[in-house]
Amino acid sequence: MLNTKVTEKLGIEYPIIQGGMMWISTAELASAVSNAGGLGIITALSFDTPEKLAAEIDKAKSLTDKPFGVNLTFLPTLRPVNYDAYIDVIIDKGIKIIETAGRNPEPYMDKLKSNGITVIHKCTSVRHALKAQKIGCDFVSIDGFECAGHPGEDDVTSLILIPRAVDELDIPVIASGGFGDGRGLVAALALGAEGVNMGTRFVATKEAPVHENIKKRLIEAKETDTMLVERSLKNTVRVLRNKHAEKVLEMENNGATLQELAPLLSGLRGLEAIKTGDCESALFACGQIVGLINDVPTVKELIDNIVKEAEEIINQRLKNIFS
Structure with a gap:
């Protein structure tokens, strides 16, 4: 078993989180990840109204009885976003895990925490991670330079950024950027992370709503x-x-x-x-991580394979090295 602070705090079986991806992190994908033992996440701003997000959350609830979360990214856009309205939906629907990204979520933290919501904030640097800890985030998901989307401007790879964050922070760290198999999961745990966040790898699955x-x-x-x-x-x-x-x-x-x-x-x-x-x-x-993608499995097959590979590495290869 892979028991970490991620599995304990989030109530999931494996320390594997599916990151919020615009247009892709839907109820179908998120529920499949949660049903397979990970944490699925729905991307709120894929839906142009809070009401549509509410409907998507209801859809996910019809597909899984396991925990899942919602991603809310605070970024400047040409279309003003009523973030409070989206947060109200998240609260009203009983969602207890939120992944925030982009700008500092501090203006919304009191509202989130007073409603018992666990906050995972995505960061691309140690200084931003320290700020996330200071404002009360429960986890930091640290994005190395390998990641899809926004890697920040510091160009520090996961191999360095993850242990640096672990050394500096008191809250648990989730490794993000360059993870997609059992080898990466074991490496992340060895670097001090409590789990991994995967985006690109989940795009190449049967359930991902992608052509x-x-x-x-x-x-x-x-x-x-x-x-x-x-x-x-x-x-x-x-x-x-x-x-x-x-x-x-x-x-x-x-x-x-x-x-x-x-x-x-x-x-x-x-x-x-x-x-x-x-x-x-x-x-x-x-x-x-796209360089390590060689197939399009179901989400369950992917997560099962990652866990099996990780356990084999820990129980066989590493054990033999130190025997």
């Missing part, structure tokens, strides 16, 4: 097939290398402004692409 063309592209991709865009905007994003990402980077290198880039950065492009399977016309957040 098969994109899943096939992930299988074909190597660890060198990601790239960084939006660095000129100090909003760095790691994405799958494709024609669209190359165009964005070329425009950045030529001094394009945010106004010029904005139409190419729209998340609605990604939503259309995951529906149609067009792999070249949008930005797809993608971590370097």
Whole structure:
């Protein structure tokens, strides 16, 4: 058994968390992860109204009786977001785990904590993790440079960032960025983390609401097939290398402004692409773990395989090394 502070505090069987991914972390995927023993998470802002989020939470509850959480990311957007209304839905629906990301969630912490909600805040640096601890977060999910999406601007890999965070913090650390198999889980635990958060690896599963063309592209991709865009905007994003990402980077290198880039950065492009399977016309957040993705299993098969591999490493390989 893999008993950690993550499994104990969150009431789950395995220390494996499915991160919040825009458009992808739906009730179907989250419930499948929770049913398989991990923690599934629904992304709140994939739904353009709090009422739609409420319906999605109800759907997840019809699919699982296990714990699951909701991701709420605080980022500047062209469309103002009523975060309080989304939080009210989370509270009203009895959700007890929230994954926050982006800006500091401090303005909402009293409301969350007074309603008995466990807060996991995603960070990309030790200084931000310390701030999360100070404002009362229960866990920090620390994103190494390998991660999909926003790795921050410090460019510190998981191998260094995770133990640095563990050394500095009193609250438990969840390892994020570069994890997708049993080897990574064991490594994260060895570095002092209490579990792993996985995004890209869960995209390549049967239950992920993503066109098969994109899943096939992930299988074909190597660890060198990601790239960084939006660095000129100090909003760095790691994405799958494709024609669209190359165009964005070329425009950045030529001094394009945010106004010029904005139409190419729209998340609605990604939503259309995951529906149609067009792999070249949008930005797809993608971590370097893509180099270790070789199949598209069910969520249960994936989690079972990760746990089995981790236990074999701990009970056989490492035991033999030290015998």
